[in-house]
Amino acid sequence: MKDKNKMEVPLFDLTRQYEKLRKDVLKKMDAVFTSGNVIMGSNVKAFEMEIAKYLNVKHAVGVANGSDALRISVHALDIHEGDYVITTPYTFFATASSIVLNGATPIFVDVEEKYYNINLNEVENVLQTHPKKEKIKAVIPVHLFGKTVDLERLENISKKYKVYIIEDAAQSLGSVWYYNTSEKKFSGTVGDLGIYSFFPTKNLGAYGDGGLIVTNNDRLADRVRKLRVHGATKKYFHDEIGVNSRLDEVQAAILRIKLKELDNYIEKRIKKAKNYKDLFEEKKLYKYLDFPEYFDDRTHVYHQYVITLKNSTERDKLANFLKEHGIGTSIYYPLGLHMQKCFKNLGYKQGDFPVTEQASKNTLALPMFPELMKKEQQYLAEIIKKFYKNH
Numbered sequence: 125m126k127d128k129n130k131m132e133v134p135l136f137d138l139t140r141q142y143e144k145l146r147k148d149v150l151k152k153m154d155a156v157f158t159s160g161n162v163i164m165g166s167n168v169k170a171f172e173m174e175i176a177k178y179l180n181v182k183h184a185v186g187v188a189n190g191s192d193a194l195r196i197s198v199h200a201l202d203i204h205e206g207d208y209v210i211t212t213p214y215t216f217f218a219t220a221s222s223i224v225l226n227g228a229t230p231i232f233v234d235v236e237e238k239y240y241n242i243n244l245n246e247v248e249n250v251l252q253t254h255p256k257k258e259k260i261k262a263v264i265p266v267h268l269f270g271k272t273v274d275l276e277r278l279e280n281i282s283k284k285y286k287v288y289i290i291e292d293a294a295q296s297l298g299s300v301w302y303y304n305t306s307e308k309k310f311s312g313t314v315g316d317l318g319i320y321s322f323f324p325t326k327n328l329g330a331y332g333d334g335g336l337i338v339t340n341n342d343r344l345a346d347r348v349r350k351l352r353v354h355g356a357t358k359k360y361f362h363d364e365i366g367v368n369s370r371l372d373e374v375q376a377a378i379l380r381i382k383l384k385e386l387d388n389y390i391e392k393r394i395k396k397a398k399n400y401k402d403l404f405e406e407k408k409l410y411k412y413l414d415f416p417e418y419f420d421d422r423t424h425v426y427h428q429y430v431i432t433l434k435n436s437t438e439r440d441k442l443a444n445f446l447k448e449h450g451i452g453t454s455i456y457y458p459l460g461l462h463m464q465k466c467f468k469n470l471g472y473k474q475g476d477f478p479v480t481e482q483a484s485k486n487t488l489a490l491p492m493f494p495e496l497m498k499k500e501q502q503y504l505a506e507i508i509k510k511f512y513k514n515h
C-alpha cells in the first residue's frame with residue numbers, strides 16, 4: 125500500500141533551479157550558437173573577468189573541469205618525478221591523482237575531527253620531520269564540503285617552509301576566511317594557485333563540466349593559459365607539451381548567468397544549514413549524531429551537509445531507512461585514498477589515518493541545495509527521529 129505521507133526528497137535537484145533560469149539560459153545558448161563562436165569565445169573571456177572580480181584575484185583561467193585544473197596546476201609549478209606533495213586522504217580522487225599524473229608522489233596527512241579538513245599541525249610535522257622533506261614541493265589543502273581551511277595559517281606555512289600551496293576549492297567557491305587583521309579573503313585565492321569545479325552539483329554548477337584556476341601570479345597565469353592549449357602561446361607553435369582543457373563557451377555563458385545568483389544560492393544553503401540544526405536540536409538528535417555548526421559568516425558555504433553518526437554501525441542502516449522513505453543521501457567518501465587499490469604502491473595501511481577511516485564509516489551527506497524546501501527538511505528530521513525510535 126502506498127504511504128500517503130511519504131515524500132521524495134532528492135540529495136540534489138538541478139531541475140528546480142532550471143525552472144527559474146530556463147528563459148535566460150536558452151537565450152544565452154541561442155546567442156552562442158547563432159554567433160558560431162563556440163570555442164573560447166567572448167563568454168569565456170567575460171566569465172574569467174567577472175569571476176576574477178568576484179573573488180578579488182588577478183587572474184582566472186577557465187579549463188575543462190576541476191580535475192584538469194588540479195593536474196595543470198601541479199604541472200605549472202614544475203612538480204614532477206622525484207617530488208612530493210602533501211595532501212589529504214579524505215577527498216575526491218582527483219586531488220591526489222593530479223600529483224601522480226605529474227609523476228610526483230602524494231604524502232597523505234590525516235584530517236581534523238568534525239569538518240574533516242587537513243590537519244595543519246600534522247602538515248607542519250611532516251614538513252619538519254619527513255625523511256624526504258627537501259623534496260616536498262607543495263601542499264594541496266581541500267576546503268572540504270565548503271568549510272574554509274585556515275587561510276592565514278596556510279600562507280604562513282607556505283612562507284615558513286617554502287612550499288607551494290594549491291588550494292583545492294572545488295567545493296568551496298564563495299567561502300571566506302577572516303584574518304587577524306579582520307581582512308577577508310576567499311578560499312582558493314591565497315595559494316600560489318587555486319582551483320574550482322563547476323560540476324553541476326557544485327555551488328556554482330554548469331550544465332556539464334567546467335573548471336577554473338585562479339592566481340595572483342602573472343607568470344603562473346601565463347603558464348596555465350598556455351598549458352590548457354597544448355602548451356602554445358601562438359596557434360600551432362608549441363613551447364612545451366600541454367593538454368586540451370578549455371572551458372566550454374556554452375558553459376561559460378551559463379556560468380555568467382549563475383554567477384550573478386551565487387551569493388543568493390549561498391545564503392539559501394546557509395539558511396538550510398540553520399534549519400537542519402534547529403530541527404535536529406528540537407528533536408534531540410544530537411544524542412545520536414553530530415552535525416555541522418551553523419556559520420552565517422560564510423566560513424562554510426555548505427556545498428555538502430554531512431552529519432557524523434556516533435555509532436558507525438548504524439550509518440548504512442540509516443541511509444537505507446531514509447531511502448525507503450524517499451530521501452536521498454550519499455557517502456563522501458566510503459574509502460580513504462590511502463587505501464585505494466591504485467595507490468597500493470605508496471605503502472599505506474589500515475590504521476594510518478584514524479580520523480579518515482572513522483569518517484568513511486560514520487558520515488552521511490543529507491540533501492542540500494538552494495531550492496530544498498523547509499517541509500522536506502522537517503520530513504527528513506522526523507524520519508531520522510523515527511529511525512532512532514525503532515532502533
Ligand SMILES: Cc1ncc(COP(=O)(O)O)c(C=O)c1O
Nearest residue numbers: 189190191216218294321322323
Ligand atoms: C574536492 C574536489 N576536488 C576536485 C574535484 C574535481 O572536479 P571535477 O569533477 O570538475 O573534475 C572535485 C569534484 O568533484 C572535488 O570535489
